[in-house]
Structures are given as structure tokens and as C-alpha cells.
Amino acid sequence: MSEFKHVAVLMGGWSSEREVSLRSGKACADALERKGYRVTRIDVKRDIATVLDTLKPDVALVMLHGRPGEDGTIQGVLETLGIPYSHSGVLASSLAMQKDLAKTVMATAGVPVPEGLTLTRTEVAKGHVMAPPYVIKPVADGSSVGVFIVTEAHAHPPQELFREDWPHGDQLLVEKYVAGKELTCAVINGEPTGVIEIVPLIKFYDYEAKYSPGASKHILPASILPFVYQEVRRLTLAAHVALGCRGVSRADFRYDDRIEGIGGLSCLEVNTQPGMTETSLVPELAAHAGVTFDELVQWMVEDASLGR
Numbered sequence: 006m007s008e009f010k011h012v013a014v015l016m017g018g019w020s021s022e023r024e025v026s027l028r029s030g031k032a033c034a035d036a037l038e039r040k041g042y043r044v045t046r047i048d049v050k051r052d053i054a055t056v057l058d059t060l061k062p063d064v065a066l067v068m069l070h071g072r073p074g075e076d077g078t079i080q081g082v083l084e085t086l087g088i089p090y091s092h093s094g095v096l097a098s099s100l101a102m103q104k105d106l107a108k109t110v111m112a113t114a115g116v117p118v119p120e121g122l123t124l125t126r127t128e129v130a131k132g133h134v135m136a137p138p139y140v141i142k143p144v145a146d147g148s149s150v151g152v153f154i155v156t157e158a159h160a161h162p163p164q165e166l167f168r169e170d171w172p173h174g175d176q177l178l179v180e181k182y183v184a185g186k187e188l189t190c191a192v193i194n195g196e197p198t199g200v201i202e203i204v205p206l207i208k209f210y211d212y213e214a215k216y217s218p219g220a221s222k223h224i225l226p227a228s229i230l231p232f233v234y235q236e237v238r239r240l241t242l243a244a245h246v247a248l249g250c251r252g253v254s255r256a257d258f259r260y261d262d263r264i265e266g267i268g269g270l271s272c273l274e275v276n277t278q279p280g281m282t283e284t285s286l287v288p289e290l291a292a293h294a295g296v297t298f299d300e301l302v303q304w305m306v307e308d309a310s311l312g313r
Contacts, residue, residue: 009089012037012306013062015079017048020071021151021172029281030068036302037066049074054082064309065090066302068281075278076102076145084311091305093277094313097249101277102145104178107248111272114247116240119259119271121180129177130166138182141166143173154182183259183271188227190241191255191279191290194304197238198290202227223286225293229260236267244275251313252305255279255287 014037016030017023027048034044045060047053049069057065065088073079077099083090093101101107105123112118122134129141133155141153141162151173153163165171187203202224227234241256248254255276261269279287281302291301 009042009064009306009309011043011045011063013045013047013057013060013065013088014068015047015049015053015065015074016068017050018069018071018074019050020069020073020075022070025280025282026068026070026074028283029070029285032283032298033066033068033281033302033305036299037306039299040303042306049079053079054086057082057086057088062088064088064306066306066309067092067278070278070280072102072145075276080313087311089309089311090313091309092252092313093248093250093254097251097313098277101248101250101254101275104142104144104274105176107275110247111244111275114243116244116247116272117270119180119183119273121178123176123178126166126171126175126177129179130162132161134179135181140180140182142178142180144176144178145174156182183261183269185259185261185263185269186227186229188229188237188258188260189255189286190237190258191253191287192242192245192250193253193287193291193294193296193301194308197242199225199293200227200229200234200237201225201286201290202229203286223289225289229262233260233262233267233270236270240270240272244272248275248277250275250277252308253279253287253301255290 014030014034016026018026034046037044065083067074067090069079075098077095080095080098108118138156143151155162188200190200191198204222206221237258244256245254257273259271288298
């Protein structure tokens with residue numbers, strides 16, 4: 006074990022992904038205790054800077070999904086307090102969370118992304134802004150929260166967009182729907198992992214399918230041609246590097262296998278705080294590479310630093 010003996014596991018928070026974050030945090034805290042670390046579990050509230058300054062842990066394992074843990078905010082707090090932390094730094098976290106800007110950076114690095122527009126909720130709600138099928142998603146939310154697939158059968162955009170209590174921000178990303186397989190690949194310690202194909206057993210791979218046991222089937226290794234498989238791995242690392250990610254990240258792809266070669270691949274987004282629950286993808290990808298859950302969590306802590 007390194008000099009990091011007291012680990013603060015940051016979880017919870019106030020985003021729409023709070024419940025998943027609590028599950029990720031608990032699983033990781035349990036793993037670290039099994040490895041002999043002193044662990045303090047923190048359900049992150051608005052007073053987090055004061056709590057951390059009082060606690061003075063050796064290191065913070067960030068297990069917050071969505072804002073404020075995945076958007077660079079908590080990373081800024083940790084930098085200010087001088088507490089080494091896991092995963093990506095301030096800029097990469099903020100950039101990856103802002104899906105429209107992340108797509109621009111990834112496209113510049115040669116990573117294919119779906120055609121899309123960034124518009125206000127009012128503009129999107131008024132009428133079809135592109136020919137269906139298309140996808141509407143918040144510019145800065147995760148876990149497929151607030152995502153709608155609009156098909157040719159829909160005469161108009163979803164009426165939920167008119168809700169006065171709409172919780173997902175005013176900026177929305179509208180993207181051309183990419184048919185085909187859902188693929189995901191991670192980067193752990195600078196190396197791309199295997200590739201999983203996700204087959205949702207209920208509707209599309211949304212929040213429920215991601216975090217309900219038995220709601221989706223994972224095929225690992227993905228049943229795609231070897232050269233496509235390797236291209237997904239290459240693009241995952243390229244996206245990770247382009248956005249400046251550190252530690253563990255996970256890239257999500259769509260693959261239209263009706264298109265010859267690798268032309269059907271599109272990177273949807275990069276997650277800088279991937280889930281670490283019992284149904285999560287990164288632990289499964291690590292296990293496939295011979296790394297146990299406890300070893301993966303320990304590595305995340307040992308990899309922590311400032312200035313990420």
C-alpha cells in the first residue's frame with residue numbers, strides 16, 4: 006500500500022444520478038476496506054469543502070456521477086484543498102460533461118461522432134429540427150437521463166419538453182439517430198479494454214436498463230468483426246487522449262453494421278466517472294482482463310494525484 010492510507014470516498018451529491026453514485030461509492034468503499042484502507046464515506050452536500058478541510062484525508066476517490074462530481078467542480082475543490090484525487094482533472098471532466106464541446110474536440114482528433122445541433126429547449130420543442138429519427142439529450146447530463154428517441158411515428162417532439170419543472174437544463178443536443186449495436190469500451194491505466202456489446206432487454210439502454218439487474222445483456226467480447234473491434238479500442242483511447250482524461254474513462258458507441266467497414270461507428274460520449282455498481286460495465290471489462298473489482302478500486306486510489 007502507498008502513502009494513501011485514509012481514503013475519502015465521495016458519493017451521492019445532488020445530480021439526477023445520486024442513487025447510482027451511492028451504490029458505486031458503497032461498492033468501492035467496501036472494496037477498499039477489504040484491502041485494509043481506512044475509509045470515510047461522504048455523501049456530498051454543499052458544504053463539501055468544509056467537510057474535507059476538517060477531515061484532511063490522504064486521498065479522495067471520486068464516485069460522483071453527473072454534476073458536481075463529473076463536471077470539474079469537485080475536482081476544483083480538491084485542487085484548492087490540495088487533496089489528491091482519482092479520475093480526470095478539472096478541464097477534462099468539464100469538457101467531457103459538455104457533450105457538444107466534447108464532440109467538437111473528438112471530431113477534430115478523428116473520432117467519428119453523430120451529426121447534431123445544440124439548441125434551446127424551446128427551439129427543440131416547437132417542431133422537428135431535423136428529419137426523424139433523431140435523439141434529444143441534455144447537453145450536460147449522464148446515464149441517459151432526459152433522453153428521447155424521436156421516430157417517424159412521432160408527429161412532433163416529446164411534450165415533456167414543455168414542462169415548467171424540466172430539470173435537465175435549457176441547452177439540448179439533437180443528434181441524428183444511429184441505428185445498430187450499442188458498444189462500449191474503457192481505458193484503464195492508459196490501455197483500452199475489451200469491447201462490450203449491450204443488448205437492452207427493455208426499450209433502449211436508458212437509466213433503468215443501465216442500473217437494473219437483468220434489464221440488459223452484455224456480450225463480451227462484442228460480436229463484431231475483429232477489425233471493427235480493434236477500431237473501437239483505438240477510437241476509445243483516441244477520445245480519452247483528445248479530451249485529456251486520466252485514470253478510468255469509458256466511451257460509448259453506436260455501430261451500424263449495415264455500413265461496410267468501420268464507417269458505421271459513431272462515438273456518442275466519453276464518461277469520466279463510469280459507474281462502479283454490480284451491473285456496471287467497467288468492472289466487467291476489468292474482470293475480462295484479469296483484474297478483480299478490489300484490485301481495480303485499489304488501482305484508482307494508487308493512481309490519484311493533483312494537477313490531473
